[in-house]
Structure formats: C-alpha cells, structure tokens
Amino acid sequence: MTGPELRKISLGRPGQAKAAPVERAEMSQWSRRELFALPGGIYLDGNSLGLMPHSAREAVLRRLGEWQTQGVSGWDDWFSLAESLSPAISRLLGAFPREVIVTGSITANLHALLSTIYRPSGVRRHLLATALDFPTDLYALQSWAALHDTELRLIPSRDGQTIHEGDLLSALGPDIALVLLPTVLYRSGQRLDMARLSALVHEAGALVGWDAAHSIGAMPHELHESGADFAVWCHYKYVNGGPGAPGGLFLHERHHALMPALRGWWGNDKASQFEMTARFRPASGAAAYQQGTPPILSLAALEGSLEVFEGLDLAELRTRSLSLTDTLIALADVQLPELRVLTPRDQARRGGHVSLAHPEARALSAALRSRQIIADFRAPDVLRLAPVALYNTEAELEETVRVLRELLDSGDYKEAAPGGLVT
Ligand SMILES: Cc1ncc(COP(=O)(O)O)c(C=O)c1O
Structure with a gap:
C-alpha cells in the first residue's frame, strides 16, 4: 500500500x-478493488449489500466440495466454523474473540440479548432508542417493552435526519434501564461516538447496546474499551459476507456469567454438546447465545470475505x-x-x-x-x-x-x- x-x-x-x-x-x-468481482457500471450500494470478494466465492465452492465428498463427516470441520471466525470479527470491532460470535441476524440477536440483559426493576424500567433507528431495532425493543409491560421511549430528532447529544441526555432519566443506539444512522449517515455516549449512558445508570450494521468493515471500533454492554451487526454490508449473511453479536465479558434466556443446543459448551443431555451447559462467552445449527454455506461466504480484511x-x-x-x-x-x-x-x-x-x-x-x-x-x-x-x-x-x-x-x-x- x-x-x-x-x-x-x-x-x-x-x-x-x-x-x-x-x-x-x-x-x-x-484499494483492494482487484479482490472483488465487479459488476458492470458503478456500484455505490455497498452499505446495503457489499460486492462479492473472489475469496467468498472460492470459500463457498470449497465448502460445497466438502459436502459433496464428505457428507455428514464434513461436520468434523464445520462444527466450530462460527467460532473460528471470532478472531477476525473481533479485530474489526475492537473486542476479545470470546466477546463476539457470528450467528443469527440483527433482529434475532437483539431478541437473544434483550431477553437476557434487559431486567426492568424498581423505577428503572424503560427502554430508550432514537426515533431514527432502523425499524427492526424498534420492533425488537417494542416486543420486550410489551413483554415486560414497560415503555420504549424515543429520542426525537430536531431535523428529521440527525440525533443531538443533548436530546439523548435529556431523555436519559432515572427510569431508563437500557439504551440502544446505532453507531451510524442508516438514512443520514450520522456517526455517533460510541465511547463517549456509552460512558454517558453508564453514568446515568443504564445499560447500553449498539447496532453497528453501518460501521463494521468501514471503520475501526473500540467495543470492549468503550465499555458497551452489548452490540449487534450484520455482515452483508461493508464486510461483504453476501446476501443474508449471518449476523453477529457482542456481549461484554463482564456479563459472561449470565445464563442466556433463549437457549438452544448450539449455545451449549462444544465439549458436551453431543452428549445430548437435558441439561444446558452454556459455552463460555458470546458463543452461548447461538441457538440452532449454523448455515454453513453462508458462513463459508463470510469466511472467505473476511480474507479481504487480513492484515488491513x-x-x-x-x-x-x-x-x-x-x-x-x-x-x-x-x-x-x-x-x-x-x-x-x-x-x-x-x-x-x-x-x-x-x-x-x-x-x-x-x-x-x-x-x-x-x-x-x-x-x-x-x-x-x-x-x-x-x-x-x-x-x-x-x-x-x-x-x-x-x-x-x-x-x-x-x-x-x-x-x-x-x-
Ligand atoms: C441499522 C440496521 N439494523 C438492522 C438491519 C436489518 O436487520 P436484520 O439483519 O435482522 O435483517 C439493517 C438492514 O439494513 C440495518 O441497516
């Protein structure tokens, strides 16, 4: 370079x-332009669906070949495929590998995390987000407000495009239990300061989570250092993991003693998963928030796309x-x-x-x-x-x-x- x-x-x-x-x-x-399959014309929509890296195609073909030649024995290798991506993903986000896992979608991961970490109690009961959040984030929060009979409050926007820090502060009352913020607003492209706002939310006594869909793969992050409690993101935008690529979640290590509220056998500790007992033994860290069998061919595309970021x-x-x-x-x-x-x-x-x-x-x-x-x-x-x-x-x-x-x-x-x- x-x-x-x-x-x-x-x-x-x-x-x-x-x-x-x-x-x-x-x-x-x-530029890493030569690493991508470029459609004709000019492509300026990588914040919706990133272009296909050649390495993603090759990785999918490799995994297809394993299915073709090995059948079910392929699982010997695929079993830990999601976990094997954690070092590369955690580097993109400034987290420890044990704090992240590739799984689900933003929506599903929000539900998995909110079900566990959102525990309204006493006066500290309500949820807070911005009025400009991506709708699925609001729908997920609304679900948990309804389940707990609490409120989702929205930080208003003065200009319909951006969020003012002062309005976040005003909305952060003593009755707010948890705040979800976007790292970058999907419409206007405004970036919010993760370190600063996470600290402000914590000072106000609430938990803070981030939707990093529009920043992962486009800029560095300091998720762990920021002290954020949790985060969710997708891999189909700037990470170029392909249409419908599995998403990701981050749970700060200080919450790793929590038992996931929504459990599935793929969140079980790997060493005992195939003992098939009735007792759920959570994997350590974020991996415990996996639920069902991972989509190996989609993971393969992501596995390949992450090669683009190696050494970057x-x-x-x-x-x-x-x-x-x-x-x-x-x-x-x-x-x-x-x-x-x-x-x-x-x-x-x-x-x-x-x-x-x-x-x-x-x-x-x-x-x-x-x-x-x-x-x-x-x-x-x-x-x-x-x-x-x-x-x-x-x-x-x-x-x-x-x-x-x-x-x-x-x-x-x-x-x-x-x-x-x-x-
Ligand atoms: C900020 C943001 N959150 C969530 C989503 C979609 O969530 P999911 O991956 O669950 O479909 C998008 C999709 O573009 C998004 O931009």
Missing part, C-alpha cells in the same frame, strides 16, 4: 466556468473512506446544488455513506440504475451513495455526479420507472 498522495480534482460544473481545482490529501492508490490497517481504511465521502460531498456541493447534503460534514460525525435529499430522489435513483449506476433510495426523499473504501474510486464519484447533473438538466429522470425493491 502506498502512502497519501496529492491529487487534483476539478469540482466545476460541466459547461460552466470551472471552479479552481481543489487539492487535498488522498490515498488514491489505496483499519485506520487506513477509515482514512480512505473519509477521503471518498469528502470528495463526494465536495462534488455535490458544487455541481448538484439542488440536492441537500444530509450527512454531517464533520468527519468525526460521518459514517461511510453520503445521503443527498431531493424531492425526486426515487426517480433519480431509478434513472441512475438504468444507467448502471447503483445507489439507493430511502423514503421519502433520500438518495444514498456509499463509496466503499475497499473498491470504489474518485473517478466513479466524478462520473456519478456528472450523470446526476445531466439528469437534472435534461429532466430525463422523470421517465425512469422505479423497479425492484430497493431503488
């Missing part, structure tokens, strides 16, 4: 007097990601004044994607797709663009912004018919 390089990018609008070229430090040579400096990955989002914001500011940048400009408050608001965002996203530029739309008016540090380039961002400008000028986007689920 080479060091930072200075590169000039023109931010001017085509057909107009060009703005002065802007010089900025960026790591233009920094996560601070460099973040630097590259910020450089790309800086570039995109700067291009949008100059060339797309009709689109409002919703993502915080302050780097420390920004995740890996950039959200642009426009009343016709759905049609713009569909028109981009018809020109092989894959972004996505989030209702009611957000166009999300994720320049992924591992495989996207400045040239792709320049071309995307050029096409958007052309669409806005010509009005051609009005003819684009939205197709598919996520345009």
Whole structure:
C-alpha cells in the first residue's frame, strides 16, 4: 500500500466556468478493488449489500466440495466454523474473540440479548432508542417493552435526519434501564461516538447496546474499551459476507456469567454438546447465545470475505473512506446544488455513506440504475451513495455526479420507472 498522495480534482460544473481545482490529501492508490468481482457500471450500494470478494466465492465452492465428498463427516470441520471466525470479527470491532460470535441476524440477536440483559426493576424500567433507528431495532425493543409491560421511549430528532447529544441526555432519566443506539444512522449517515455516549449512558445508570450494521468493515471500533454492554451487526454490508449473511453479536465479558434466556443446543459448551443431555451447559462467552445449527454455506461466504480484511490497517481504511465521502460531498456541493447534503460534514460525525435529499430522489435513483449506476433510495426523499473504501474510486464519484447533473438538466429522470425493491 502506498502512502497519501496529492491529487487534483476539478469540482466545476460541466459547461460552466470551472471552479479552481481543489487539492487535498488522498490515498488514491489505496484499494483492494482487484479482490472483488465487479459488476458492470458503478456500484455505490455497498452499505446495503457489499460486492462479492473472489475469496467468498472460492470459500463457498470449497465448502460445497466438502459436502459433496464428505457428507455428514464434513461436520468434523464445520462444527466450530462460527467460532473460528471470532478472531477476525473481533479485530474489526475492537473486542476479545470470546466477546463476539457470528450467528443469527440483527433482529434475532437483539431478541437473544434483550431477553437476557434487559431486567426492568424498581423505577428503572424503560427502554430508550432514537426515533431514527432502523425499524427492526424498534420492533425488537417494542416486543420486550410489551413483554415486560414497560415503555420504549424515543429520542426525537430536531431535523428529521440527525440525533443531538443533548436530546439523548435529556431523555436519559432515572427510569431508563437500557439504551440502544446505532453507531451510524442508516438514512443520514450520522456517526455517533460510541465511547463517549456509552460512558454517558453508564453514568446515568443504564445499560447500553449498539447496532453497528453501518460501521463494521468501514471503520475501526473500540467495543470492549468503550465499555458497551452489548452490540449487534450484520455482515452483508461493508464486510461483504453476501446476501443474508449471518449476523453477529457482542456481549461484554463482564456479563459472561449470565445464563442466556433463549437457549438452544448450539449455545451449549462444544465439549458436551453431543452428549445430548437435558441439561444446558452454556459455552463460555458470546458463543452461548447461538441457538440452532449454523448455515454453513453462508458462513463459508463470510469466511472467505473476511480474507479481504487480513492484515488491513483499519485506520487506513477509515482514512480512505473519509477521503471518498469528502470528495463526494465536495462534488455535490458544487455541481448538484439542488440536492441537500444530509450527512454531517464533520468527519468525526460521518459514517461511510453520503445521503443527498431531493424531492425526486426515487426517480433519480431509478434513472441512475438504468444507467448502471447503483445507489439507493430511502423514503421519502433520500438518495444514498456509499463509496466503499475497499473498491470504489474518485473517478466513479466524478462520473456519478456528472450523470446526476445531466439528469437534472435534461429532466430525463422523470421517465425512469422505479423497479425492484430497493431503488
Ligand atoms: C441499522 C440496521 N439494523 C438492522 C438491519 C436489518 O436487520 P436484520 O439483519 O435482522 O435483517 C439493517 C438492514 O439494513 C440495518 O441497516
């Protein structure tokens, strides 16, 4: 990998007097692009589904071959496949391997953790989340509020896009037992400060958990050091583990003496799992929160995708990601004044994607797709663009912004018919 390089990018609008070229430090040579199967066109949707690393395909084929040739004997190796991924996953999150496990989905893992760790008692009874959380997180929290006859309170958003720390503090009353926060908000791309907010929640006497779906694989984390009680995430976005890849959970080691409330035989200690007795003996650490037989072929894709991160400096990955989002914001500011940048400009408050608001965002996203530029739309008016540090380039961002400008000028986007689920 080479060091930072200075590169000039023109931010001017085509057909107009060009703005002065802007010089900025960026790591233009920094890329793992060759490790991925690149579909044609420009792919800017890695915050929804990351592209396929060649190593993921190879790992699935290898595991399929084992099934083909070994049948059930393959389990000798597959038995500990999920646990074997914990060192690589824990590195992405700044945790100990025993504090993480690949299993379930974000939704299922929230249920598994909340069932165990959320114990309302006395006045400290209620749950707190943000009004901008991904819906499944809210649904899971609502389930546990209903089961315990407590409330899910929501931290309001002042601008409909971001969460203000002051509003979190005001909502953190003495009756809050547990707070769930997103590391990065899925619509606006606002990043919340895990270390700082975890400490604030703990000072207020509540437990804190994080949904790291939009940050794992895009930036370093300090989950253990932050003192967070638990976390959940998926591997299908920036970790590139494939559609429907199994998720992950983190439980801080200070909670490892707890007995999982929702038990299954796959959470049993491995040494005694096949004794098949009526007594559940929990595996040590986060592994005890597994429930049923893991999906080996899906784990294989993740196993392969994690090879991309081997030896990767996560601070460099973040630097590259910020450089790309800086570039995109700067291009949008100059060339797309009709689109409002919703993502915080302050780097420390920004995740890996950039959200642009426009009343016709759905049609713009569909028109981009018809020109092989894959972004996505989030209702009611957000166009999300994720320049992924591992495989996207400045040239792709320049071309995307050029096409958007052309669409806005010509009005051609009005003819684009939205197709598919996520345009
Ligand atoms: C922040 C966040 N949480 C949860 C989910 C989905 O959860 P699950 O993996 O259970 O489908 C998503 C999906 O995009 C997400 O962005």
